[in-house]
Structures are given as C-alpha cells and as structure tokens.
Amino acid sequence: MEVVGSVTGHDMTNSPAQRSKIEDVAERAGVSVATVSRALRGLPNVAESTRRHVTDVAASMNYRADPAAARLAAGRTKTMMAVVPSISGWYFSTIVAGAGAVCVDAGYDFLVVGVGTLGEWGHLLEPTYHLERRTDGVIVVDIEVTDAQFASLHRHQLSLATIGTRRPDCPSVLIDDVGVGRMAADHLIGLGHRRIGLIGGAEDDLMRFQVPLRRRQGFVERLEAAGHDFDQELAAPGYFTVDGGREAMASLLDLDRPPTACFAMSDEMAFGALMALRERGLRPGRDVSVVGVDDHEFASVVELTTVRQMVAHQGASAARALIGEMEAGPDEQRNMAHPVIEEPFELVVRGTTCPHPTGHG
Amino acid sequence: MEVVGSVTGHDMTNSPAQRSKIEDVAERAGVSVATVSRALRGLPNVAESTRRHVTDVAASMNYRADPAAARLAAGRTKTMMAVVPSISGWYFSTIVAGAGAVCVDAGYDFLVVGVGTLGEWGHLLEPTYHLERRTDGVIVVDIEVTDAQFASLHRHQLSLATIGTRRPDCPSVLIDDVGVGRMAADHLIGLGHRRIGLIGGAEDDLMRFQVPLRRRQGFVERLEAAGHDFDQELAAPGYFTVDGGREAMASLLDLDRPPTACFAMSDEMAFGALMALRERGLRPGRDVSVVGVDDHEFASVVELTTVRQMVAHQGASAARALIGEMEAGPDEQRNMAHPVIEEPFELVVRGTTCPHPTGHG
DNA sequence: ATGAAAGCGCTAACAT
C-alpha cells in the first residue's frame, strides 16, 4: 500500500472512522444497553448464553467502551499513576517499566509523573492540581508520604502504594535496606578493610528519602560491631548520580587518611567512584575496593561488586498491590490488610572488591 | 500531625472531599456555566473583567474541570502518548523524560506504552485496542509507521509525530544518522584504522528500524571513499544492548583478521564491546579503539569516545511539535507544513580511541 | 435475568 505523492493529505479513506456505541451493540445483539454493559464487564446477573452472544457481537463490531464516558458515569478512571523523583534515571525508569507492564495486562492506563522536588510533589497533591479526577491510585516511589498527605489522598478517594518507603495503611514494597547496608559492610569487613568510605544521598535530604538512612544504619552498625568505629568524615554525599559519586570519591581520597574501600549506595554512584579512582591512577579492586547497590545492567561491564535487587519486579509488585486496593470497595479497603512486600536482594561479587587493603593512604 | 494508631483507617477528616462543579462556580460568580467554561479556557468573547472575576472565583473554590467530563463533551482528551520499543532503556526513557516535561508544562496528560515487538505495535493501532479514545496524538519512537497505519491513525483523528524515523505527513525529529556513521568512520580512519568492525542492530530487523541502516550507510560510504572496502564479516549484530554488544565484539575478535577498531551504533553496545575487550586482556583505546553513539551518562565513566546527541531534547521537540499538530484544526492540519526537526550531534573524543592500530590480529 | 431511564460534569451550538 503506497501513497503516491499526497503530502497534501488527500487520502483514500478520508471518512472518519465510525465508532460504534454501546447502543449499536445493544441493537445488533437484540438486548438493552444495560445488558451489554453488564455482559462486557463481567458483572453478575447475566445469563451465560447472553454474555457470550453479546461478547461476540461486540467483538465483531470492534466495540470498546469510550473511556471518558465510562469514567464520567462510573466515577472511576481505570488509570494509575506513578510518581517518581525523576523519569530518566535507571532505577526509576526500571520501576516504571515493571509497573507499566502490569498495567497493560490489567487494562489500566498508566500515567507517569516526575517530580523533581518535594515542592512539586506537594503541588501534585493539591486539589487544584493533577491527581483529582485523573487517576484511581498512585504509586509513590522513594518519596515519603506524610500523614496529612495520606489523609488528603484518602479524602479524594485515591488509593496508594509505596515503594522504598513504608506506611501501615497502604501496600508497601521494600527491600530490607538496613540489611543491604549490613551486607555491604560485612563483605568489605570480611575482606579485611577497616577504613571504609560511604557514598550516600544528600546531607540535607530534600526529598526525605528513607532509603539512604536505612542503608547507612545497617552499614554503620556492622562496622561498629566489628570494632571499627565509623569516622564521620568517611561519609560523602553522592546524590545518587554518577557525577555525585565521582566527586564524593574524590573528596574521600583527599582525606588525610583515605579509605581503602567504599560502599556506594547505588551502582550509578559507584560508577562515578570508579571514575574518580581511575582519574588518580588507582585501580578499583586492587588499590581501593568499591561495592554498589542495584546490579545495574552496566555493573558487569565495569566488574562492579554490588548488592543486587530486582527493580522491575518491585515496580510490578507495587502495581499489582495497588490494583488490589483500587478494586476493593472503599469500605473494605480500610479494613483490609495492607501487604508489606519484602523483595529479595543478594551480594554479587565481581572485580571491584578484593581482600586486604594495600594501605595506600 | 500524627496518626496515633489508626491502622483500621479511622481518620479525622473522613468526609469525602467536596468537589465543586462548574455550576457551583457559575452560581458564585453570578454568570452562566458557558461563560465560566469560556473564561477558564481562555476562549474569545469574554470580557476581560468577567474573565478575571471568574478565574478568581474558580481559584478560590479550587475548581478544576473534571477531565472525563471535558473529554466526553469535547471529544478531545488533552492527552498524548509515547510509543517506545521499551520503557526502561536509557535512550527511550530519556526521550520519555524530555517529552513528559513538555506535557506537564502544557497541561497534557502523558501516557507511556512500551511495545516489545512490532506485533504489539500493530495491535495498538487496531481499533479494538488502546489508542482510540484515550489520546489525541502519539509520538512514535524509532518504529516505522507504515502508510496504512498512518491512514488508520488519521481516520481515528489521531495526530502523529515521529522520532528517529521520517514521514512527510507529520513532524519528524531526527538526527542525520548517515552523518553520524560518517563521523564515526572519519574519526577512526583519521586515526589510521583500516579494518573497522561495525556493531549494529539485528540482522533481520524485527522493528524495521531505519536508524541502524542509515548509520551503517554513512559508515560504509566513508570507508569505501577512503579506499578500504568494507568487509561484510566485520558487521556483527549487537541488538542495541550491552550484552549484544559484548557478544558482537567477541565474535569480531574471533575472526581470522580481527578489526583494530570498532564503531558501535550505541553507547550501550559500546560498553558491552569494552567488556569483551577486557575479557580477552585487550586494552580499549590501546589495542582496539571503540567509538559509540549517544554520550550516555556513563560514557565518561569508561572514557568512551562517542557521537553525542541530545536525547531529552529530542523528546521535548517531538512533544512540542505534536502539540502543535493537535491544537491545529483537522482541516488546517493537513495543509500545514510538517516540520522536519534536525537535531545536532557532535564527536566527543575520549580515551577509547587512539591512533595507529597495534595490529594484534 | 433483563430493561427503562436518570444522570455523570462538561462543551458547543444556538439564541439573545
């Protein structure tokens, strides 16, 4: 099928597609619109034979309910929304991919919103803004939802699920971040390191992320349990970016007594740390050990030892849990047990960690 | 504000938020609903004083038009949709981030759909599926839109913009991919390489991507212009993934006469190529040169020489162009000039390319 | 199990 030269837009099938409405289906099927509606949505009180017939007719007409009309009439949008600090980062886009896949399967529309700052997130919640009638629920990733905000969501009939943050009143998908910190520390300590740097988020945590705090907690706990007390100057902010990690590592190396190993709370920061090492002629895994978190696709490229987590799976879990909440009636919703879904993690040892510090500092 | 122990869900503000409707605003403002509608949407034929007054009243009531109702009545969704081969890859998620930001600013909702296969993309277009009344337009990234598909979109009143692919009848955002191929080839040839590998997409291109074909074209053209004819065995499929790049490079190194340099059509494949090199004890930029495309955030981490493009900006451009199409009436739309937006690219020389092959093979 | 009819909250003619 080839359009010859019709840049002007003349096309053979200019007729705007005729959309069939529920009424047309009803007529063709010889039943009422109400029955069509019920049959197509799988509601009870429809004779099995009727349902099959209606389904067939609808299919033959390529009928689909107009989402806008359905939303208006039903008051539900069949849409969910993911709120992430940033759309393009690896972690968040992987979460989004996992959740999006579940939505497609479940027939939900999937809206994505990136909120660069805590302020924007606040705005999002204001009735004046976006949430109100656009979505039935939201997945909030790594951003703390205050009680006031939760109440506001509740008032607007919006369901909630969180990732990376925990509330008792909604499904939460988490990994044991304290355990992650412990695991990284244990690995490094076991290798003989005693002076270990820590590359985390920002000091003044704008987004109130809990994740870095918990990872730090587990990390420090094990260090102290091993009898090496944790020197505050060994903690540097990496802002969860490559560049941040690079600068953090650089500053750690500038210390009078630089660390012989380093725990970066994300692989992306770890990549930056590796850069900083190379810039100074230090060999990762020989002169300085580095362990990250995530098992980013590139971790194996640079032979990064890391604590692996299944990020896409977390997004999918959250989406499924949220759908559970949304499909529950508002009444049963508040009496239901909101699952706390603990996702697995594991240490993947590669080349950037090695035994015995060479003690270059 | 602290909830004490209310896991059961009793909250102080249990009253479902009262939503004000356009009628309420009209009453409070002492005008008709039509005037409110017009005033709030910036339509003509409203006295400036009236508009200000209505706007104030609406704001004071936190009024926002119900999107579903507006969509149903107006027949437009104020939503756009991005269709990408995969949501989580760096390139696509960066595109999506760029487009999403524009949507937020313009008051558009932003739907994201990942289509793993060409088949899924076909399904998406079927009237039975998702597009129909959900969106006013779609940005298709790197997937070829056939004439039949374009006609179908047109019939369903959907506007289109493309990225990475070109049609005369809709806005297209592109880089000169032939030029990209030339630039990479020129760089490597200038360095003295004559036997240069090429890591591209799949052989049997399932998604009908044009991009790899064009990059290859420019690459081969320059090679031949320089008198080194391009050996077919030097082309290996990398599938635009890290792993694919790794395997491709491995297979190139297995040749009787392996290349002394390699052009990977994306940084992600280039990263994989670097891995393969290291696995064999070869030093990137010393034993074998590698150049990628994108300037991925990690390119600098591994000192990758690459052809930089501004991916987020491309997403933003496409979104803006699409909004232009959607806001144009259907009539003016077919008479309008559909922009071809050529985005810039440039060579960024880092450490993975160097002069003179050492001729290890 | 099925049908009739009343909205859902807005926009867009059409009046004035």
Add this chain to the structure above:
DNA sequence: ATGTTAGCGCTTTCAT
C-alpha cells in the same frame, strides 16, 4: 458578551 440547552456515551439504580 453572555445565557440556554441539548447532547457526549456510558453506568447504575430501580422496575419488572
């Protein structure tokens, strides 16, 4: 410049 009103296409009581 502003008001009146008829839908938009569905869901959902309420009858039957």
